[in-house]
Amino acid sequence: MPSPLFADHSADRPPERETVEALITQARRLRGGLDAVRESTVDTSLATDPQLRWQRALCDLAVHHLDDLGGHLDQLREGLPTESADDLAEAEPPAAPPEPEPHERGSLLRRVGSAEWNLLTDEVSWSDELFAMFGRAPSDGPLTLDELPSLVHPEDQDGLATMVTDCLVDGRPIDGEFRIVRPDETLRTVHMVGEPVLDADGSTACMWAVLRDVSELRRSQQAVRETRDSLHRERQIAQTEHRLAVELQEAVLPPWRGSLRFPHGGPVALDLAGRYLPSGTRDLIGGGWYDALQLPDGTTLMSVGDLTGHGVTATSGMAMVLGALRGMAVAGHRPGPLMGFVNQLLDTAAQPALGSAVCGRFDPAARTLEWAQAGHPAPLLFRGGTGRALDPPEGVLLGATSGASYTQHTEQLEPGDLLVLHTDGLVPRRAQGMGAPHEGAERLLALAPRFAGTRSAQDCVRIVVEEFGTAEREDDACVLIARVGD
Helix, strand or coil: CCCCCECCCCCCCCCCHHHHHHHHHHHHHHHHHHHHHHHHCCCCCCCCCHHHHHHHHHHHHHHHHHHHHHHHHHHHHHCCCCCCHHHHHHCCCCCCCCCCCCCCCCHHHHCEEEEEEECCCCCEEECHHHHHHHCCCHHHCCCCCCCHHHHECHHHHHHHHHHHHHHHHHCCCEEEEEEEECCCCCEEEEEEEEEEEECCCCCEEEEEEEEEECHHHHHHHHHHHHHHHHHHHHHHHHHHHHHHHHHHHHHHCCCCCCCEEECCCCCCCEEEEEEEECCCCCCCCEEEEEEEEECCCCCEEEEEEEEEEECHHHHHHHHHHHHHHHHHHHCCCCHHHHHHHHHHHHHCCCCCCCEEEEEEEEECCCCEEEEEEECCCCCEEEECCEEEECCCCCCCCECCCCCCCCCCEEEECCCCCEEEEECCCCCCHHHHHHHHHHHHHHHHHCCHHHHHCCCCHHHHHHHHHHHHCCCCCCCCEEEEEEEECC
């Protein structure tokens, strides 16, 4: 249907057929490429991953736009004059674009209808597509402008009335949307554009309009907005949790930097240094810790451990465990029973968790280390330029079994001995699989000649950082080094 402001408005020169064919080819290629992208976004985690939901919604929206573009170009091609046989013989045929699927042909045409309301004769004409859009049979006849609001959603009736009045009275073009309620009670969103047609006196003779069902397009746009907002909220929550986890970790882990020497104010019996090594993905703050504490009886508590999980849950659990270790050690509990109490604590916690730990109590007078472990790598003892792992006492993972008991061993140390306590996250698991903890211990033991040439525990920590600090670990790691004084 023509859309002139005046009835005798001249038509523009139509585009050339070759140009339209080239555009159709490009649109179909884009559609094929987009289908490939959509397939790549299909994942079993789509329902839980905000990033994937947002990407899929964007793809669906792009599909609607490309389908509409292809439909418009098909309409444009159908309205062009057919080329002569001579022209077809001379022209080089373009590469045939893939034909649309049968269910896609005419899909845009079924979503676009036209109407004309004659104000002089009260005649109304609707296209077949418009009847289908409104859910009416052609035998029911078209709706007049006065009857049209009967199918419009009550909230949109005033807006439609304003658009029609502005068009008929002021000669303004119509360009707006409203929702219709079809006889089957389904809700559709319709975009209407139109203009008044003026007679020779400048009075409105009739009004024409093209109406397009944009329900699917608007749903796709809404899905994009909702998934984008959901993704934004998820990222804000993740950033907040990460900040809280970092702050909690910094508040709990030992505040000392460099070497720590016990006892305070006397001959150095134990020189200590530790380091926290973050994971390759710094957003993953785990539940690893290292700690050293001088106890009231003059002995020194040393512990290293790791809880499963990441984020605030892991760091808050780590804070609970570390506080319990310190408190029970100050109360005089030995490493074996202490591990049993921590196991009971994790087993009955509101948020159950699994963890591994090694805990030792160093007596400076006897130079002995009394220690226990819970599913954790054994401490490494370096002496005379060589190193070995201590024989571990029995002990299962913390939180794995109710009522588990933990035995303890005692190791006699000598002046100059070096103890290395570490978690199992030093080596990337993806490279070494289940053998990663053993590979980490072997690499530490291979550092024995370098450790022998150091003068302090802090120097040894620097060597460990040089060896493991640049690794792309999936998890964070902790190391605590203690050198026995003379």
